[in-house]
Amino acid sequence: MNALMAVHPGPVRRRGPSLTVDLDAVAANTKLFAARTEGALMAVVKADGFGHGAVGVARTALSNGASWLGVTSIDEALPLRDAGLRAPVLSWLNPLDADFATAIGSRVDLAVPSREHLDAICRAGIGARIHLQLDTGMARDGAAPSAWAALCRAARHAERLGSVSVVGVMGHLGCADEPADPDNAAGRTRFAWGIEVARASGLRPPLRHLAATAATLTDPLSHHTMSRVGAGLVGIDPSHTTVLSPAMTLTAPVVGVRRVRAGTPVGYGHAWSAPRATNLALLPLGYADGLPRASYGRAEVSLRGVRHQVVGRISMDQVVVDVGEATVAVGETATVFGPGHAGEPTVAEWASWADTIEHEIVTGIGSRVAR
């Protein structure tokens, strides 16, 4: 203990760019989703909880109405077990040579999109809990409808042999962010068909799940017995129908301030020049830290509660802010984005400045930003 303390004399000091996650916001969002569906709520914490920290988001969600966890790969599932989380966890996208044996031993449920995956899981061990995964209209993950009946029969066979237990059927909607899109009804119909085929094969999966964030908010017919919600838990609503609580704040210290004359070019390519004499502030983060370079010309940050334009090209490691005649000192903290309560830019604004979606902003914050 003493030796440890000598090596780590105090808490880590965060002097550089810093990302803060408001778990109270995650709690409030989770409660809202739990109240929106009569089914169970799976907290999807893939991609490190959409960049918000998988374990913290998972624990918060499980204390506020979620009963399941969902991730993409087994590699994302195991750290949740290592952190002591015991709730059921589903992993839905794995290569054929994934470590299915460890998944089974760690009670990680597995989505099965193909015969090959079923066979690999059966070879890896006894007792896997599986969710048969149907492509409900995205031509992405999940079995094609033409392969579905054979997959259901094979899964039933494996179940009778005691190799696996089929606990779920899952699909995913590609256009749920546009509630009026007729492809949503087509996806629901295909999912209902998939359940019928599974039943006709003798399967009785208690869990049937199709809806993610947008469908949970806008399409009760898609709810079935469980919703898989990721973006919504961290305050992102792809359907733009519901007020959620954004959970992420990104700040950076001012590391330089300089007075420049009218006509002074700034940054790579001299893409921007000062139209007048002004003050420029330098922030030590750039596109390697997740600030999209494409937001050039539109992006803003907040200093002392006032918004200022990011000027010149966004570099890998730094950006320049035109603060005009505002008084700004080295060492102050700029807010790159936050929930917007104090007028600062939001993740939604950064996404629109970069012509992308909020998901890409929050999952793209680089590893050298302190959490």
Ligand SMILES: *Cc1c(COP(=O)(O)O)cnc(C)c1O
């Ligand atoms: C990412 C993902 C989700 C969660 O989607 P959100 O829109 O973020 O709620 C659900 N299911 C699958 C299969 C996913 O890949």
